[in-house]
């Protein structure tokens with residue numbers, strides 16, 4: 287294909303990344319560290335926060351108001367990138383996990399000490415994660431970050447892929463042997479590449495906010511299931527002037543109409559409704575921050591690679607956040623993809639070659655399938671009012687608490703160490 291309406295020659299790169307979310311930015315950092323000789327261009331449609339060299343990083347909401355539970359494997363990856371020291375001041379370890387079922391007898395507890403680990407993972411605010419990753423990426427000479435660029439189309443040829451985009455009134459055309467599409471669940475690139483996807487609408491909306499409780503969180507992560515949907519309460523770092531260990535991240539999955547109603551309540555009525563739904567384990571819910579709503583669906587791309595292109599991150603698989611696995615799974619995909627690209631580079635192989643990309647996909651399918659099945663079963667198994675299923679799942683939770691070997695297996699999933 288030739289590029290019509292284009293007088294200037296298309297820009298050339300080695301790899302083009304579409305999407306500057308957590309996955310695109312982390313991928314850019316890994317490529318810069320391991321393939322610094324390759325020129326990478328990252329295109330993001332939103333305006334990313336400006337970070338001034340030499341200035342302290344702004345600690346304010348940037349990407350979004352969510353928090354992410356980072357598994358131990360993910361923390362190791364950020365340590366290897368030399369970034370964990372910068373991330374840690376705004377992260378809180380999870381040392382205990384408590385799973386329960388509202389209105390039923392079963393519950394399960396996991397302790398990091400019993401599993402002989404220091405913690406199951408750490409909770410970090412996306413705002414801080416985003417700004418640290420982005421600042422580091424902007425310091426990488428081999429990666430050019432272009433924000434405010436909306437990608438509008440792709441054309442694949444045997445030797446290269448052409449990416450077209452718009453930045454204001456200007457048109458931009460870049461060619462590379464490989465495109466990595468990390469453009470989110472609704473991925474336009476996935477469509478342009480002709481890749482289908484299977485979807486399941488959970489008919490749940492995640493209501494996400496920060497709350498303060500009367501009892502300290504004591505580094506416990508709570509997962510409470512109910513027929514309406516799960517409630518996750520994760521420990522957050524302290525804020526100056528606030529009572530210690532009382533900030534928590536709330537992810538409350540609800541039927542969409544209920545979520546809409548909860549979004550519209552005033553703070554006092556919301557806190558009361560939350561108290562009723564969650565019970566008294568965290569003490570009294572005292573304060574609530576800004577509320578955000580995220581519709582929840584399972585989306586899995588039928589195929590993740592074609593000649594010259596890979597879909598990655600939420601563009602490849604988008605999960606219910608119940609088990610805090612989405613980003614952790616994407617991170618493991620990134621590590622294997624980069625490892626394969628490094629090996630191909632050393633062997634002088636074309637990075638967009640289908641056999642290489644297929645090998646990457648094959649290496650990742652088993653871990654992806656297990657995590658997708660795990661989180662999907664959790665949601666479907668618990669989000670039901672069927673009394674027989676309620677008895678079975680409670681027997682499961684009690685058994686799980688008593689059964690030797692069951693807990694370490696789940697703890698390994700929670701830590702993201704199951705199939706690395």
Ligand SMILES: Cc1cc2nc3c(=O)[nH]c(=O)nc-3n(C[C@H](O)[C@H](O)[C@H](O)COP(=O)(O)OP(=O)(O)OC[C@H]3O[C@@H](n4cnc5c(N)ncnc54)[C@H](O)[C@@H]3O)c2cc1C
Nearest residue numbers: 305307308309331355437469470599600607610612613614
């Ligand atoms: C409520 C909630 C809680 C979660 N908690 C956890 C957790 O605790 N642990 C965990 O591991 N995971 C968690 N996740 C999952 C995690 O947030 C996602 O896996 C992760 O954000 C995926 O990032 P991404 O970069 O693939 O996608 P996105 O964040 O969607 O980024 C895609 C980017 O592509 C850009 N883009 C789209 N189209 C174009 C275009 N045409 N041109 C240019 N740019 C484009 C978008 O602007 C966007 O910035 C949670 C998810 C939710 C919803």
